[in-house]
Amino acid sequence: MKVSKRAFLTKLMLGLSVVALPLTVAGAGGVSSAGAASKTTISVAYAVNTTFDTTPLAVKWWGGIQKEFDAKYPQYSLKLVPISGGEPDFLTKLALLYHSSSTAPDVAQFPSTEIALYQSTGYLLNISPYLTGSSWFSQYPSVIANEGKIGGKIYAVSSGENNNGIYYDKAVLQKAGIALPWNPTTWADIITAAKAIKKAEPKVTPLWIDAGTSAGPNGAGYGALNLLAGSSTPTIQTASGKMVVSSPGLLQTFNFLHEVYSDGLGAPTSELFSPNNAPNIPSALYPKGTLGITIGANFLGGNWAKLVNFPYWSAASTAMGITGLPTSNGKSFASTLSGWDYGVSATTKSPKADMDLINVMQESTNLINADNWAGWVPPVKSDWTIPVYTNFAPPFNEEFGKLLVYSTELPSSSAYNTWVQGFEQATGTLAQTPSTTGAEAMASMKSYVTNQLGSSAVTTLP
Amino acid sequence: MVSAVASDTVTGPSVPELWKTRHDKERLQWGSFALLTPAFGLLAILFLIPMGFAVYLGLTNLTLVGPTAVKWGFTGLQNLTRLRSDTSFWQSLWVTGFFIGGSIVGVVVVGYGLASLLMRANSWMRVVVGGIVVIAWMMPAVTAGMTWYASTTQGGAFSVLTGLANTNFLDNWPVETVTIASVWSMTGFSMLVMGAALRNIPSEAIEAAIVENASSWQRFRLIVLPLLRPTMIAVVLLTALLTLANFSLIYIMTQGGPNGATNILPLYSYQQAFSYNNLAYGALIGNVMVLIATVFGVLYVRIASQRS
Numbered sequence: 086m087k088v089s090k091r092a093f094l095t096k097l098m099l100g101l102s103v104v105a106l107p108l109t110v111a112g113a114g115g116v117s118s119a120g121a122a123s124k125t126t127i128s129v130a131y132a133v134n135t136t137f138d139t140t141p142l143a144v145k146w147w148g149g150i151q152k153e154f155d156a157k158y159p160q161y162s163l164k165l166v167p168i169s170g171g172e173p174d175f176l177t178k179l180a181l182l183y184h185s186s187s188t189a190p191d192v193a194q195f196p197s198t199e200i201a202l203y204q205s206t207g208y209l210l211n212i213s214p215y216l217t218g219s220s221w222f223s224q225y226p227s228v229i230a231n232e233g234k235i236g237g238k239i240y241a242v243s244s245g246e247n248n249n250g251i252y253y254d255k256a257v258l259q260k261a262g263i264a265l266p267w268n269p270t271t272w273a274d275i276i277t278a279a280k281a282i283k284k285a286e287p288k289v290t291p292l293w294i295d296a297g298t299s300a301g302p303n304g305a306g307y308g309a310l311n312l313l314a315g316s317s318t319p320t321i322q323t324a325s326g327k328m329v330v331s332s333p334g335l336l337q338t339f340n341f342l343h344e345v346y347s348d349g350l351g352a353p354t355s356e357l358f359s360p361n362n363a364p365n366i367p368s369a370l371y372p373k374g375t376l377g378i379t380i381g382a383n384f385l386g387g388n389w390a391k392l393v394n395f396p397y398w399s400a401a402s403t404a405m406g407i408t409g410l411p412t413s414n415g416k417s418f419a420s421t422l423s424g425w426d427y428g429v430s431a432t433t434k435s436p437k438a439d440m441d442l443i444n445v446m447q448e449s450t451n452l453i454n455a456d457n458w459a460g461w462v463p464p465v466k467s468d469w470t471i472p473v474y475t476n477f478a479p480p481f482n483e484e485f486g487k488l489l490v491y492s493t494e495l496p497s498s499s500a501y502n503t504w505v506q507g508f509e510q511a512t513g514t515l516a517q518t519p520s521t522t523g524a525e526a527m528a529s530m531k532s533y534v535t536n537q538l539g540s541s542a543v544t545t546l547p
Numbered sequence: 548m549v550s551a552v553a554s555d556t557v558t559g560p561s562v563p564e565l566w567k568t569r570h571d572k573e574r575l576q577w578g579s580f581a582l583l584t585p586a587f588g589l590l591a592i593l594f595l596i597p598m599g600f601a602v603y604l605g606l607t608n609l610t611l612v613g614p615t616a617v618k619w620g621f622t623g624l625q626n627l628t629r630l631r632s633d634t635s636f637w638q639s640l641w642v643t644g645f646f647i648g649g650s651i652v653g654v655v656v657v658g659y660g661l662a663s664l665l666m667r668a669n670s671w672m673r674v675v676v677g678g679i680v681v682i683a684w685m686m687p688a689v690t691a692g693m694t695w696y697a698s699t700t701q702g703g704a705f706s707v708l709t710g711l712a713n714t715n716f717l718d719n720w721p722v723e724t725v726t727i728a729s730v731w732s733m734t735g736f737s738m739l740v741m742g743a744a745l746r747n748i749p750s751e752a753i754e755a756a757i758v759e760n761a762s763s764w765q766r767f768r769l770i771v772l773p774l775l776r777p778t779m780i781a782v783v784l785l786t787a788l789l790t791l792a793n794f795s796l797i798y799i800m801t802q803g804g805p806n807g808a809t810n811i812l813p814l815y816s817y818q819q820a821f822s823y824n825n826l827a828y829g830a831l832i833g834n835v836m837v838l839i840a841t842v843f844g845v846l847y848v849r850i851a852s853q854r855s
């Protein structure tokens with residue numbers, strides 16, 4: 086078939102038009118992009134799978150922050166850097182991002198136990214000058230405000246805290262003949278109650294306290310480290326930086342665990358050692374009525390909220406009781422304290438924009454949403470009693486706010502990560518081999534930590 | 548006379564010279580180095596330089612975070628001295644040895660057993676059983692780890708099948724359980740290789756042995772085993788190499804616990820590098836693994852070249 090020259094040229098022009106149109110549109114977009122490129126872009130890195138109770142809540146919260154920040158500050162553009170995986174994976178990936186100034190996020194959210202490490206590496210900016218006159222930071226209790234303070238300068242600010250207390254199933258305790266409300270004043274009271282539960286209801290696990298290494302370094306903070314915090318010598322790391330590997334407090338802690346596991350009062354190792362988020366297992370057991378007492382973290386109460394659904398348990402507020410963990414001498418309450426903090430990169434080119442972002446994230450609504458959805462106690466003291474927080478998981482949220490003042494911050498150092506591994510191994514041995522005595526557990530911990538850190542980095546307390 | 552002969556040798560036809568040249572031995576040709584350069588360059592970029600850097604890192608104080616994450620340097624034999632007295636390392640080496648040894652024995656014995664049974668099985672049985680075993684082998688380590696974790700913890704398939712409802716096999720016998728899981732996941736490979744080798748054994752040799760009234764044990768020991776030996780050695784060495792690198796299975800099932808009972812060298816290296824932030828010490832433990840793998844690798848290459 087012969088095609089005329091004119092028809093050929095017409096077809097050619099049409100064809101070119103079809104190809105050129107999208108290119109033109111794309112080109113126009115490029116111009117628009119070039120316009121956007123003149124904005125200051127800042128990045129924020131965060132854990133998408135571990136901080137919030139569920140990943141969709143994390144996506145929702147961070148998406149809202151991005152939208153709000155971009156609308157409020159049109160001269161900036163916020164780039165989200167979500168980091169997936171469990172907490173150890175997140176920490177590794179974040180540390181690797183910090184290794185290069187080209188990948189270091191301008192702002193990052195990380196656990197409070199990492200602050201000193203990042204600061205000593207030179208990754209964090211001193212943000213003290215930007216906090217002068219801050220409406221939210223001025224309301225932080227000193228224990229939380231000091232979380233990010235090193236050498237008198239502030240390198241990180243808390244977005245929420247985890248502390249611990251005692252949960253108990255009122256029906257289970259009633260059946261065991263324990264008067265309600267139950268307020269143990271000594272560790273012996275807890276053992277006595279657990280024994281009564283075991284006797285009255287053999288199918289119920291009397292006492293849950295995290296043990297073993299499966300939950301990572303934080304597992305101990307939600308479990309047996311609370312006992313150490315309430316012992317006669319709670320020190321983990323001395324002022325000179327040495328790790329305590331033998332002390333009366335450690336022995337008291339291990340002796341308590343020995344009593345729990347040798348008397349069959351603890352949870353089975355299949356649950357304690359579960360790699361599937363062991364510290365959250367009690368929130369699944371209580372609705373089934375198979376657990377009596379738990380020494381556990383504040384987020385367990387929030388797990389039963391409808392929005393979190395881990396699982397949703399509408400009767401939780403009436404079925405469950407809550408109280409503080411007594412110290413060994415019975416004079417006060419005790420708990421560990423650890424939080425998630427925001428820090429600004431030392432290599433950032435726009436600290437003002439970074440602090441504007443932190444201010445948006447710390448606005449009351451955003452802060453409370455984060456604390457509710459992540460299972461944290463708000464760092465702002467006045468938020469502990471406002472309905473939007475207390476009604477999210479009543480009565481747990483309010484009670485843990487009250488208990489926060491009794492909490493002790495966990496150390497932040499490389500040596501602590503090694504120390505806590507030795508501590509968790511010792512608690513795991515006590516749970517798995519109940520014949521192990523408290524002294525034997527402490528000796529094995531001492532041996533492990535000394536072997537890892539060297540004898541010059543450890544010490545014993547009389 | 549002597550000189551005449553010598554003169555003939557020098558000036559005469561070159562045929563005797565050709566006879567002197569050995570053609571059954573490899574000769575060095577300098578020109579071949581030019582042709583080998585691209586391959587050597589790739590080897591250097593992809594293996595020698597990274598490996599050399601890893602060896603160097605093992606002798607430094609580099610950490611993941613902390614002051615020496617930025618300002619790090621050579622520390623001589625400090626890490627090696629630490630390694631020598633590191634009881635966790637020696638325990639990890641022992642656990643690794645048990646894991647590899649147990650896996651080798653299990654993979655060879657079960658793989659041979661299945662291969663010889665399937666030789667005698669009818670075709671549909673061969674397809675079904677062989678298919679199941681190969682699927683287990685093809686299964687990603689993540690899936691295999693989760694399957695074995697669920698099966699061996701309290702209330703899992705093992706508890707139900709043995710009637711020991713309250714027994715947690717994984718926590719009570721951790722290293723044995725993960726070794727069995729490793730055998731399970733690699734038997735398909737061994738079964739396929741052994742099956743192919745068994746089919747290559749001449750049936751005349753077996754038939755002659757039967758005519759000579761040799762017992763089945765004698766036939767196995769004196770005919771099958773010698774003929775299978777090269778294949779078995781290859782399976783042993785490859786299983787050793789694959790098991791040494793099997794990080795995922797144990798990480799998913801136990802994360803090296805409880806109390807280091809399953810903390811094989813790859814996990815200990817990871818733990819030091821990323822949990823304790825000691826990147827340099829983790830690299831040193833990785834180098835030890837490379838040394839162990841090299842021994843198995845060299846043995847495998849030597850045996851493979853002997854066979855060829």
